[in-house]
Amino acid sequence: MELDQCFRQIRLAVFDFDGVFTDNRVFVLEDGREAVACNRSDGLGLELCKKAGFDMLVLSKERNPVVGARCRKLGLECIQGCEDKGTRLRQEVAGRGLVMAQVAYLGNDINDLPCLEQVGLPACVADAYPEVIERCVYITRRAGGHGAVREFCDRWRAANSA
Template structure:
């Protein structure tokens, strides 16, 4: 069971989700090939979670510092908007929320590391994966039980959809 601390925003009232990529959709490792190309490992159950959220008409975006094309490729496969090469994520999150017609209080942000702290604090619900770095975990309102790249996105999808069903 995910652990929660008060946020003022209930899980059932979340209208949209922004995700970090590395450490959330991946286990934070990268495979470097001899030609310099990089590869990551993602969990197929996370893809099913994204599909379930899409079917529930939950707007979603990936906001990543990483510039590698693997982020865009995975986002395209999951039919997610990807904003990458973003060093200062909070202004990008605010603009995306505005463009979607939502306040930051309506948004959950799922992250794992120090470059996610501002978004974890700024979003209505800050969520981290189980193996998040302590600085990110301290900033979050919710910590999942699954590690990044090991079904954490699916866990959050299940929790959000269950909260909406009981509301």
């Protein structure tokens, strides 16, 4: 199937957080709190997708206040502390009345493989782990934390406006 056709069939985009919204680095402050850097252009891409009526959520293995705070600011549904991402993804998809062929997943590391192997559009950031890149049909040109989410969102919207 042609890539634009793959994007047109998507009704739900699911994103990992660390390494996708961030460059996979974490800043540890003196008191033990963590901070990350995110790319502001990702937020605009997500906002434009929401305005177009696209459904999106973040699925993160780690439970971290910074992830929740960023997702709240972006207005994204966020599921954290998810040890079995593949099972949780199937539950979320079924709960929305969708099938896996209607789902895109944007990840970066091997803990994303159970999700990437099930969805209709497996996607990853440019600096993803090599084993992840091998399994994806769409690879962003931008690295995680450097506008990869925006690039994905722009491609999704463009495919649906053609």
